[in-house]
Amino acid sequence: MNTTNSSAEPAPARPLLEVRELMVFFENALAINGLSLEVYAGEIVGVIGSNSAGKTTLMNALSGLIIDMRTKEKRRGGERITLYGSVILNGEEITESPPSERVKKGIVLSRERHPVFSESSVLENLRIAGYLRPRAEVRDTIAYVFELFPHLARLKARRAGFMSGGEQQMLAIGMALVAQPKLLLLDEPLLGLSPLMQQAVMEAIVNLKQHYGITVLLSEQFARPVLPVIDRGYVVENGMLALAGTGAQLMENPEIKSAYFGI
Amino acid sequence: MFLGTIIYGLLNSAVLAVMAIGFNLTFGISGVANFAYGAMYIFSAYLSWTLFNLLELPYWLAVCASIPTTMALGALMYRFVLLRVRGQALSEVIATFGIGLAILELFNYLGFVGFEYTLPVLIDDSIMIGDTMVDWQRILVTGVAGLLVAGLWAFTHYTRMGLAFRGIAQDERTALTLGIESDRIAMLSVSLGCGLAALAATVIIPLGSISPSEGYEVLIKALAVCIIGGLGSTGGVIVASFLIGFAERFTDTYISSHWTMIVSLAAILLVLGFKPSGLFGRQKELEERI
Ligand SMILES: Nc1ncnc2c1ncn2[C@@H]1O[C@H](COP(=O)(O)OP(=O)(O)OP(=O)(O)O)[C@@H](O)[C@H]1O
Numbered sequence A: 001m002n003t004t005n006s007s008a009e010p011a012p013a014r015p016l017l018e019v020r021e022l023m024v025f026f027e028n029a030l031a032i033n034g035l036s037l038e039v040y041a042g043e044i045v046g047v048i049g050s051n052s053a054g055k056t057t058l059m060n061a062l063s064g065l066i067i068d069m070r071t072k073e074k075r076r077g078g079e080r081i082t083l084y085g086s087v088i089l090n091g092e093e094i095t096e097s098p099p100s101e102r103v104k105k106g107i108v109l110s111r112e113r114h115p116v117f118s119e120s121s122v123l124e125n126l127r128i129a130g131y132l133r134p135r136a137e138v139r140d141t142i143a144y145v146f147e148l149f150p151h152l153a154r155l156k157a158r159r160a161g162f163m164s165g166g167e168q169q170m171l172a173i174g175m176a177l178v179a180q181p182k183l184l185l186l187d188e189p190l191l192g193l194s195p196l197m198q199q200a201v202m203e204a205i206v207n208l209k210q211h212y213g214i215t216v217l218l219s220e221q222f223a224r225p226v227l228p229v230i231d232r233g234y235v236v237e238n239g240m241l242a243l244a245g246t247g248a249q250l251m252e253n254p255e256i257k258s259a260y261f262g263i
Numbered sequence B: 001m002f003l004g005t006i007i008y009g010l011l012n013s014a015v016l017a018v019m020a021i022g023f024n025l026t027f028g029i030s031g032v033a034n035f036a037y038g039a040m041y042i043f044s045a046y047l048s049w050t051l052f053n054l055l056e057l058p059y060w061l062a063v064c065a066s067i068p069t070t071m072a073l074g075a076l077m078y079r080f081v082l083l084r085v086r087g088q089a090l091s092e093v094i095a096t097f098g099i100g101l102a103i104l105e106l107f108n109y110l111g112f113v114g115f116e117y118t119l120p121v122l123i124d125d126s127i128m129i130g131d132t133m134v135d136w137q138r139i140l141v142t143g144v145a146g147l148l149v150a151g152l153w154a155f156t157h158y159t160r161m162g163l164a165f166r167g168i169a170q171d172e173r174t175a176l177t178l179g180i181e182s183d184r185i186a187m188l189s190v191s192l193g194c195g196l197a198a199l200a201a202t203v204i205i206p207l208g209s210i211s212p213s214e215g216y217e218v219l220i221k222a223l224a225v226c227i228i229g230g231l232g233s234t235g236g237v238i239v240a241s242f243l244i245g246f247a248e249r250f251t252d253t254y255i256s257s258h259w260t261m262i263v264s265l266a267a268i269l270l271v272l273g274f275k276p277s278g279l280f281g282r283q284k285e286l287e288e289r290i
């Protein structure tokens, strides 16, 4: 059931993203323990794990935020973050690249708990997100984001901090899209959303894949809303890979049913 | 006399706003309290003076050289000193204050003190408003204050870099995930703040003279305006400049110029007592902050 390719049999095509034996330490505590996974272009891949399983740490390692955190901790002379293993995008090693370089290469993360610029309007949030992109393209993407989330279009001038969690989540995804991801990382995009909002967000994610060929890696605590949508999933426990398989395989698995189908 | 006090209160407010806006900008974006701000102000003035008087460059050229040089100095200060203590507010204050002290005391040591050290006014003339004589230089400062406020607003709302500034000011991590480099933006914000100090010196120094002690005074005034207004808030800078600007002139006219300095200090204590985050501090009018 483990889909990790052994070195003996070559992968059918080179994965877009490859994580090899990743380990992340905070001081002496191991947050990610020898995790390997891959994401192929055009897939929606899920990472399922309960609280403090290491989902956010993984996302930070992929987006490069952890490199920035490490630099800042070092300056402060405090807690040490250590990284082992490698993160490979399109065959290129990016384990040590800072976030801005990864955004330029097409990895964009939407952080957990829908972090938006709360004092700025919806439109301004999206414009800030277009920092690295040409103006005309930003305008087009913003139009597309409003198509994807028609609800957001009605709130254009609303200050982001005054919107509901679900609305902020839509905006956060929209902002990531403006940065033109090839690989979109979504850290717990359904956290704290009503079932109706959850459904809207999942539909949008499928839409991204189908119409725009954007590859998505998303993390989630609960398997129920994401399993029907993802192509493949990895279950992570205590920073280690516990299970991997296609969405359908995982849905059949009795362990998953008991552990991750609760609400 | 009343009308005259009003007019001079207005002009004085504009001077204060021009003095404070650069300090405020840097703090609002990167959280760096640049205590070398007054030194940068004086540095650029001496540089313009030297280029103009000793090298005999045309004045406009001297100014056009000294403003970017001051910005470069600010960027270097960030890159080689501040970057190492980034995120530790106290160390940042000590480092910038130390650098400011070194610059100002160097000029003191070199003996750059006296009335001959001043910069030329742009228009050496004055007009009468009612029975109050107003020199054009002060009107120029008022114009510059208005242009700066409008210009910075447009900059932070409509340009790529300005929007990135606002992003970093609000949520650094989210900005990082969008490809905005926080260290680069912070360096630019310090540099831009120093450039604004240089611009302020160019228009304000002709009203008096250049001296190291003026550097300390500018820092104190900028701090007073920013503390009263709420550090980092543009709206706060405007309101606080008016408050102090008018209070100073009215004290001058109706009490005694002896008490002028006390007024702004009392205003600081009063505001800190009732509203420690300043009139427009972060909790309140968040949008006003750049
Ligand atoms: N900055 C940090 N310093 C120290 N330990 C950390 C830090 N960030 C995460 N950890 C630890 O690493 C482990 C993984 O945390 P992580 O945030 O990645 O989990 P998560 O799966 O995202 O959890 P949640 O579902 O609560 O978001 C936890 O044990 C956590 O305590």
Ligand SMILES: [Mg+2]
Pocket (backbone or CB within 6 Å): A055, A056, A057, A112, A188
């Ligand atoms: Mg998390």
